[in-house]
Amino acid sequence: MSAAPSDPPPSAADDVLRGLDPEQRAVATALSGPVVVLAGAGTGKTRAITHRIAHAVRTGAHDPRRTLAVTFTARAAGELRHRLAGLGAEGVQARTFHSAALRQLRYFWPRVIGGAPPQVLAHKARILGPVLSRGGRGEPGLLRDVASEIEWAKASQVVAADYAQAAARAGRVPPHGMSGADVGAVYAAYDERKTEAGFIDFEDVLLLTVGMLDTRTDVAEQVRAQYRWFTVDEYQDVNPLQQRLLSLWLGDRDELCVVGDVSQTIYTFTGASSSYLLGFRRTYPHATEVRLVRSYRSTPQIVALANRVVAAAQGPGAAERLALRATRGDGPTPTVSEFDDEPAEAEAVTAQVRRLLAAGVPAREIAVLYRINAQSEEYEQALTAAGVPYVLRGEPAFFERPEVREALTRLRGAARAGGEHDEPMPGQVRAVLSAMGWSPQPPAGTGAVRERWENLLRVVTLADDLTAADPAAGLADLVADLDARAGVAAAPTADGVTLATAHAAKGLEWEAVFVVGLTDGTFPISYADTVARLEEERRLFYVAVTRARTHLALSWARARAGGRGRRTRSPFLDGLGASGGVMVTGQDGGVRRGTGSRGTPDRQRRRRPATCNGCGAALVTGPESARGRCRSCPPRYDEALFERLRAWRKETAAAQSVPAFVVFTDATLEVIAERRPADRRELAQVPGIGATKLDRYAGELLELLAAQAASD
Numbered sequence: 001m002s003a004a005p006s007d008p009p010p011s012a013a014d015d016v017l018r019g020l021d022p023e024q025r026a027v028a029t030a031l032s033g034p035v036v037v038l039a040g041a042g043t044g045k046t047r048a049i050t051h052r053i054a055h056a057v058r059t060g061a062h063d064p065r066r067t068l069a070v071t072f073t074a075r076a077a078g079e080l081r082h083r084l085a086g087l088g089a090e091g092v093q094a095r096t097f098h099s100a101a102l103r104q105l106r107y108f109w110p111r112v113i114g115g116a117p118p119q120v121l122a123h124k125a126r127i128l129g130p131v132l133s134r135g136g137r138g139e140p141g142l143l144r145d146v147a148s149e150i151e152w153a154k155a156s157q158v159v160a161a162d163y164a165q166a167a168a169r170a171g172r173v174p175p176h177g178m179s180g181a182d183v184g185a186v187y188a189a190y191d192e193r194k195t196e197a198g199f200i201d202f203e204d205v206l207l208l209t210v211g212m213l214d215t216r217t218d219v220a221e222q223v224r225a226q227y228r229w230f231t232v233d234e235y236q237d238v239n240p241l242q243q244r245l246l247s248l249w250l251g252d253r254d255e256l257c258v259v260g261d262v263s264q265t266i267y268t269f270t271g272a273s274s275s276y277l278l279g280f281r282r283t284y285p286h287a288t289e290v291r292l293v294r295s296y297r298s299t300p301q302i303v304a305l306a307n308r309v310v311a312a313a314q315g316p317g318a319a320e321r322l323a324l325r326a327t328r329g330d331g332p333t334p335t336v337s338e339f340d341d342e343p344a345e346a347e348a349v350t351a352q353v354r355r356l357l358a359a360g361v362p363a364r365e366i367a368v369l370y371r372i373n374a375q376s377e378e379y380e381q382a383l384t385a386a387g388v389p390y391v392l393r394g395e396p397a398f399f400e401r402p403e404v405r406e407a408l409t410r411l412r413g414a415a416r417a418g419g420e421h422d423e424p425m426p427g428q429v430r431a432v433l434s435a436m437g438w439s440p441q442p443p444a445g446t447g448a449v450r451e452r453w454e455n456l457l458r459v460v461t462l463a464d465d466l467t468a469a470d471p472a473a474g475l476a477d478l479v480a481d482l483d484a485r486a487g488v489a490a491a492p493t494a495d496g497v498t499l500a501t502a503h504a505a506k507g508l509e510w511e512a513v514f515v516v517g518l519t520d521g522t523f524p525i526s527y528a529d530t531v532a533r534l535e536e537e538r539r540l541f542y543v544a545v546t547r548a549r550t551h552l553a554l555s556w557a558r559a560r561a562g563g564r565g566r567r568t569r570s571p572f573l574d575g576l577g578a579s580g581g582v583m584v585t586g587q588d589g590g591v592r593r594g595t596g597s598r599g600t601p602d603r604q605r606r607r608r609p610a611t612c613n614g615c616g617a618a619l620v621t622g623p624e625s626a627r628g629r630c631r632s633c634p635p636r637y638d639e640a641l642f643e644r645l646r647a648w649r650k651e652t653a654a655a656q657s658v659p660a661f662v663v664f665t666d667a668t669l670e671v672i673a674e675r676r677p678a679d680r681r682e683l684a685q686v687p688g689i690g691a692t693k694l695d696r697y698a699g700e701l702l703e704l705l706a707a708q709a710a711s712d
Contacts, residue, residue: 016054016087024048026290027257031061033229034284035257036277040322041306041546042297042509045259048290049231050080052257054087062229064091070246071233072096076507080233093227097242098202101209108219112212121199124150124190131189137178139437141403141452145175148270150187154203155239155271160188171530176443206241213248224251235260235280239271254284262317263310266503266540268532278317295324297509299331302545302552305576309542312575315535334545334552336573340687342517343665345557346382349514351692352553353388353497356512361551363389365511367498369544371523373401374454375516376499386692389496393504399482403452407433407459408482415475425474429463442526461560470666502544512551515544518570519556541572637673641708645669648704652697664693676705 017025027037027048035052039045053069056062069084069092071077080094093100102120109117121127124147132143149167153159158166164180174183194201200208213220227249232238235258238246250256258280265274281287295303303326310321339345353366368379376392377399383390399405410432423431430440438456443449459482466473466481498510502523517523524537545552554576556569649663656663664672668686677683680698 016051016058020048020051021294023290023292023294024051027292028052028055030257030288030290031056031059033253033255033257034280034287036235036280036284036287036289037257037259037292038277038289038320038322039259039261039292040295040324041261041264041543042295043292043324044294044296045292046079046083046233048292049233049257049259050083050087050089053084053092053231054089056229057089057092064089066227067092067229067231068100068227068249069094069231069233070097070100072237073507074099076233097245098205101245102205104223105205105209105212108212108216112216112219118198118200120205121194121201124201127194127197127199128186128190131186131193135186135189137186139177139449141449142175142177145449146178146183146186149175149183150190151203152269152271153187154207155241157207157240157244160184160191163187173527176449203241206245210241210245210248213245220248220251223249224253228253229255231257231259233259236262236265236274236277237267237272238276239273241271243276256284261322262320263313263322263539263542264506266506266536266543268536274317278320291322293322293325294327296327297549298324298326298546299328299550300326301331301333302548302550305334305552306542306546308575309538309545309572312572313535313538314531331550334548334554334576336576337553337555338569339555339557341559342378342557343382344687345516345555346378347692349379349516349553349555350382350386350388352514353383353512354386354692356551357388361511363496364391364498366514367500367505367508367510367512367547368514368516369500369502369505369547370515370517371502371525371540372454373451373501374458375522377458379499379516383497383499391496391498393498393500401455403436403455404459406436407456408479410436411459411475411482412479415479425467425478426460426463428475429460429478433460465665468667502540505547506543509547509549511549512553513544513548514553514555515541516555517557518554518573519567520570521567523570524572538572541570637670638676638708639673641676641705642669642673644704644708645673645701648700652700663697664689672701672705676709677702678705 017028020028021044024044024047027035028051030052037045037048039048049069053062053067057064057067069077069080071080071094074096077094077096077099081092084090084092084094095103106117109115125143128147128150129143132138132146149163149172152172153163153166156166156170161184163184167174167180167183174180178186213223230246230249232246237260246256258277260274260277262274262277265272268274281289298306303324307323310323313321337345337348339348349368353368356366357363370376370379380390380392399408411429414428414432430438433456436456438453438460442453462482463478466478470477498505498508502515515523523541524534528534528537545554554573556567556573558567646666646669649669653663668689671686672683675682675686677686679702680694683689683698683701684694
């Protein structure tokens with residue numbers, strides 16, 4: 001296209017190239033497609049593609065009215081529009097796949113189908129809920145899982161009749177209690193009822209647009225006349241249906257620029273596939289390829305760690321994996337820390353957060369990332385107890401989750417009714433939750449049902465811990481404890497530390513990032529039982545660590561609560577020890593030597609179960625491990641001192657307006673009463689006393705212990 005007389009002079013067009021690095025400039029000046037940009041985390045891919053579009057518009061190579069930039073979220077599309085406007089590229093369309101398709105569908109519907117287009121269904125629950133209920137499948141969480149399967153099937157262009165076979169070939173596990181045939185039948189019924197009600201869903205928007213373009217030559221030609229130049233961001237996340245739509249938009253043309261990173265493919269469970277990015281050069285042998293590897297986000301220390309994570313990856317795409325090159329100055333060494341239990345891990349992370357805040361890092365520039373939503377509860381409690389504001393990204397607070405609220409209501413009712421007095425309290429809790437469909441064995445597969453089970457497991461664990469601390473505790477005590485925990489949680493604020501899953505953190509970045517709960521079976525998740533699933537977990541870990549700009553801390557705990565346990569660290573931490581440029585620390589903050597990789601004596605020792613100091617029996621629960629004795633053996637501490645410690649804790653908790661457990665658990669007080677630590681060093685060795693609690697309570701505790709010793 002020749003430049004119009006009103007086009008800016010070449011010098012103005014060149015302005016948009018200033019400040020780009022050589023690789024970004026290569027992207028911005030590759031104005032004829034096809035172009036594939038392999039862009040590592042934090043390498044300025046959005047900058048590169050927006051400057052490419054702006055440069056093409058300013059030189060007259062592209063008509064902005066015939067240019068379409070496509071991405072996956074409304075937020076990302078808005079960011080593209082904002083940047084393009086700032087670069088003087090007004091008129092370029094920046095939309096999600098669904099938004100662009102819906103616009104075309106509504107425009108052509110009267111011509112192709114006739115009448116007004118159907119309404120888009122905001123939530124599948126409106127139609128799918130009654131379909132499941134009529135089939136006797138009204139279990140909470142199942143609706144979301146079945147909806148996810150329908151979305152995967154439509155994204156993969158699989159009709160209801162073929163669902164069972166296609167899902168089996170893809171290795172998908174049907175939602176809890178259902179077979180592939182069951183899901184296929186529900187899928188068919190859902191589509192039938194949806195059509196009868198005059199709705200289409202978001203996947204139908206793409207399917208109908210594809211069908212329209214595929215069968216109506218006149219419509220396809222008009223769309224291709226409207227759009228000539230295409231840019232697709234996050235191309236590693238394209239699914240078969242989106243790729244089919246893109247191909248129909250293009251026709252036999254190749255004016256396409258795609259941007260992606262195979263190491264950030266973390267949504268294959270929704271149907272996304274990096275195969276289109278990996279196969280781009282096979283589809284377009286004459287394509288221009290540019291690799292963005294200069295990291296402008298992270299320090300050299302974080303970049304080095306991220307490169308080691310990628311280097312350990314297996315499977316296809318090795319040639320397309322990018323080793324990042326740091327451009328920033330040095331920063332602090334990333335840390336890998338291990339803790340006796342999750343409360344100690346959460347307390348230590350909170351203490352580090354407070355130090356960052358004191359050093360001037362804004363709360364909104366700090367994030368705590370974990371693998372599953374159920375892990376948020378410990379950090380909600382720890383941050384609240386320390387007076388640190390937080391924001392939960394994408395999920396309600398733990399005690400606001402529907403299944404947790406229902407469990408509290410049921411337990412409260414059982415406590416008022418008196419419960420089964422002959423049954424230990426944990427057994428009563430399991431009986432109450434079994435009425436909600438909970439069982440000791442986790443459901444197969446992933447999704448909402450699994451998340452619901454994990455959240456209720458937290459309630460069961462709290463019951464076990466409370467009974468271990470006080471064998472006489474009943475349902476009323478548990479309800480009071482849970483109510484106190486719920487009441488202590490502060491309302492999320494607009495400016496606080498971010499709590500989020502690693503998936504929810506995609507596309508974001510912070511000055512300081514804590515990746516927590518890095519145990520084998522949690523991250524990677526336990527159902528990552530194939531090489532492909534394990535590699536997706538590795539890519540998710542890579543995404544998590546590359547969210548950090550300056551501070552990065554990785555941590556794990558050997559038990560859920562109360563001391564040593566049998567859990568082992570994530571295999572993703574193997575090789576990230578001292579020799580790999582990462583500082584490995586223990587709960588006391590001391591540096592540990594060696595990498596701690598699988599097969600080392602340290603790891604083998606940690607796998608051995610703790611035994612009772614009295615009878616030698618294996619210690620099962622966290623509180624048992626913390627005390628060093630089983631429930632059957634009598635305590636060896638001074639009971640008068642223990643009661644004095646409990647009285648001190650009660651006064652301290654009342655003065656702070658927090659539940660007693662926020663100060664110290666009974667298990668921790670028992671160990672203090674037994675060991676009688678004489679100084680801060682000995683006190684720091686007590687399970688459950690981290691740096692924050694040591695600073696806050698050491699003076700009072702040591703004074704109390706000294707007074708008791710003087711009176712003995």
